[in-house]
Amino acid sequence: MRADDALTAPGTHTDPRELYAAALDPEGGFSAAQFAEALRAEFDRAAGAAPVDIDAGVRAAARWAAAATARVVELGEKAADADRPVLARRAALGCAPLALVSGAWLQWLSSPADADEPEVLSALALYADDVGVGHPRSSRGDAYLDVLRALRLAESAVPTARLARDRRVPGWAFRLPAVLLAAGRRPERLRSEILGADLCLRAAGLLPPLALVRAAQPHAADWNALDPATARKLSPGGLDAARRCVQMRIERGGPQARARVLRGLGWALAALGEWQERMVADLDAALDPGYEMAQLLRDRAREGSVYHQRFELGGRPLSCWLAESREDPAGLLAALSESRLVKPGAAEASSLVNALVSERGPMFRVFSPEDLDVVRRWIDGLPGTAAAHARSAARAKSEQTPLAIPLPSPEEEVQDGGRVRVSLREAYHGLINRNSTPRLRRFAVDYVHGWLARARTGLDVGETKLPAAWEPGGLRPWLLEQHDAHGQYFERTAEEPIPSREDLIDSTVQLAPLTLIDGGWLHGFTDYEHATSELGSFLFETYWDELGNGEPKLNHPLIYRQVLAQMGVELAPTGAAGFAADPRLRESSFELPVYWLSIGRFPQRFLPEILGLNLAMELSGVGGSYRRAHLALTKYGFSTRFVDIHNTIDNVAAGHSAWAADAVDTHMSAVLLTRGAAARAEVWDRVRAGFRSLDPPADRRARRAQRAAARAGSAR
Structure with missing residues (x-):
């Protein structure tokens, strides 16, 4: 067995609670091949139940839901008035593991490698609807949290992984969502099954036991938001959007993808049936106070x-x-x-x-x-x-419901103590996908530590632009000052010579590894709880904007490829090995992109640095260099759409620059409130380092600091 594929002992069975909690970790390592194979075997359990076609599967899910709901309603009607609150409480707890993460299995279906593909953008649009993009605490899971709060059952529901420790929630309730969440961490192997299962859940609609909860608490939540079949008018979503995602998957993947979608749909319908039987048995038993x-x-x-x-x-x-x-x-x-x-x-x-x-x-x-x-x-x-x-x-006897899906061992994620050596091109190609090996994960951590050490070199004496200290008044006044400075820069340089056509094309080509992963530093914020949090919602919406809000015509990487095509340059798909190996791209052109891809994998570990980097990135061209680029592109007859769209959506009033500043202020305010002034200074220094990391010093001293920190990172 290779170290990269190491798991716990073969045949290990995992408590669904443990798998559920592990799969909710946005930085968790699910890299072993056997992990994906165990998940595929779980989907294969219901191979014989797979419907003959998509429409038949959707109809079967809808029929099941109607019958299951009628059964639950009948159970509620036969209960005494004093028993109905008990049934509502138990139904709410039993539904919680699934309802609190509704749609979360889609969170990794996009990656920097494929974020310009229509099929991926369609899935991202469906997911954006689930999380309520643009509105903090507006996910379908947040709507369910309102239900738990109304019933005073939400003590262990935030963050959601804590729910696995709540013994009021039966173990069997975690099995279905644990498998879906875990599958969502291996989209490169299980994309078709994930989309098939998701379609089934949307066709089934509101979970049947919630009829009891709705009867007890009709005004507790937005019930349309709790119904995954219903689009929320924030972006394309609901059952119709899920159908489109499945159809695009089949059109691209052919008969094999179709068979796997049906397998996922059949598995989900069977799993829902098993879940419902457990739920009804539990509710029926709860009519007995004993x-x-x-x-x-x-x-x-x-x-x-x-x-x-x-x-x-x-x-x-x-x-x-x-x-x-x-x-x-x-x-x-x-x-x-x-x-x-x-x-x-x-x-x-x-x-x-x-x-x-x-x-x-x-x-x-x-x-x-x-x-x-x-x-x-x-x-x-x-x-x-x-x-x-x-x-x-x-x-009432406790039922064990183990899954034959072993978890990766944290010890096996870091096998040896030596430094991991990976070329920049190899790292780019490996990190651009969601999946990776423990070796590549450790390389990414080391690379980030090294890059940030370089950014910190001379931080207090260099031109960092960010204030030396953060004040509770926030960054908006500073942001306007920077925008004014950018405008003054443009006025000063307006008459300077435009680069030659050859130089313009060369710089555009060398920026391709960076620009074709636009938003790559934020891809960790597609994580469900990050994407809907007060801070993370700014970052997810930024990522969503960079990729065109689900529309190929607005997708920034695709717009950039159109400019390259006008220049007579055709590059391989960004996720292909041929792209990173292209000799037209210089080795140095991968340095900053590899940093983006590396730090983007750790939205928790490097949160302050990502906030600083995001602010630097969104502010970098507004009012100045984008306008200079517009002049150059216009002179040689190339489209200016890429720089024009960035100069508008990155604006400092209500665009990405403003969101980036607000995200920093949100985080710093929370640090000040929860950890005090000393921690505020420490965290602010990390934000400043992140800001400077977009363009760190490259002198000998800075490079030495980078190499030393990377070596030390391996020993951490």
């Missing part, structure tokens, strides 16, 4: 068994009952129901939920208010027979 009480005893037994050695219950120490309850709480249920702690049918008179948990009681704050509601409901439903307690306990 079911939730048994679950509570089982979940709290471990910590409780440490105490109560001297408290006798039914002739045994309570600690012994609790230890036994980790596997089977039936005995403790029966013993409690017959004890002096409980008055059957009268919770208000039972010391278990009164004196014992009062502020002077020995169990003060041991149970949450929600726990006490469960205990009260169980007591009010007594008396119950020993057989009834056994049934409740049996139905």
Whole structure:
């Protein structure tokens, strides 16, 4: 086995909770080939259930949803009024792992390698609709967070990975979204299956159990936003857009892609059916108050068994009952129901939920208010027979639902201690795709550390432009000053000679590795939670704009290729090996692009530096060099559209430059609030280094610092 493909031991089975949490890490390493093969085997489980064609699959999903919803509604109607809030709560928790990440499996379907392809842009448009591009906290998942908040169940829902630790959410509820999220981390192998599964989920629409939640909380959320079949009028989205994505995938990939799309669709329909059966069984069991009480005893037994050695219950120490309850709480249920702690049918008179948990009681704050509601409901439903307690306990038994999808081991992500040596062209070709090897990941980290060390050389004495300190008033006044300076630069240089035609073409060609990955430094912000956060929404919308908002005619890399074509230059597709190997491109032309691609993989680790780089990049040409470039292109009869569109959308009033400044201010305000003034200075120095990293010094001292930091990065 190669080190790059190393996983945990063959045959390892993973708790869906663990896979769910791991797949939500935007910097996680899912590089092993066996990981993708295990996912493909999971999709193959339902190969026999694959529909015969796309329309048949969509109809089948819609029929399933209608029948499943009717079944849930019937269950709710037969419940007593007092039980309906319980059903709504359990339905909301059971739907949470999927609904909180609705559409997130699409987050890696675009990459700098293919961001100029219509099929990819179509998928990106669908995803942008899901995250509510341009509006912070407007994703479909955020709409579901409103539901949880209305029911007071959101304590563990932010960030979403924390949900995996919430024992109120059953393990089986993580299986379906965990597979989808994990598949989304390997789009180069599973794109067709992802799109097929996504189409199925949109055809099914609003998750059936949410009918119970909607009945209990009709005004808790934007229910249209929770329905993935419905476009949100922010960009093309919903079921129709998903159909278009699938059709484009099939047109490009042919019969094999069609078969794999159908396989993904069939898998999702089967997985939804399994999920729904578990959900209905859980809801039906919850009509019995003993079911939730048994679950509570089982979940709290471990910590409780440490105490109560001297408290006798039914002739045994309570600690012994609790230890036994980790596997089977039936005995403790029966013993409690017959004890002096409980008055059957009268919770208000039972010391278990009164004196014992009062502020002077020995169990003060041991149970949450929600726990006490469960205990009260169980007591009010007594008396119950020993057989009834056994049934409740049996139905509440914890179910293990492991997946045969092993996780990459963090230790195996960094095998040896030596420095990774990769050529710039090799690094460019490897990093331009979403997937990579541990070796390439470590190269990227080392390269960023080296590049930033170069940017920091002489930072305090060099011309950095950014103020020496950030002030709570923000960067907007500074931004206007810089725009004025750019305008003055243009006026000063307006009469200077225009470069020759040959020099203009050469510079345009040498900028191709950089410009054809426009926005590449931000590709990590397609991550679902980043893309919809107060800070990340600025960065995702910028990325979305650079790629043309899903429209090829507005896509910046494609517009740049049109200029190259006018110059008589045809380059290979950006993601092809032939592009990085093209002898017309000088080695030095890959230095800055490799930095963009490297830092873009680590939106959390290098967040301050990315914010600074983004500000420098968006401000760099506005009002000055873009206008100079316009003059040169006009003189030789080439299209000026690329520089013109950047000079407008990067504007300092409401464009990318303004968004970049606002993103920095948002982050710095949060740092000041949560970490204080000392941290503000430290983080601001990192932002300044990021700003300068767009054009770092290249003297001998700076280059030495770069090499030393890269070597030290390998030892981190």
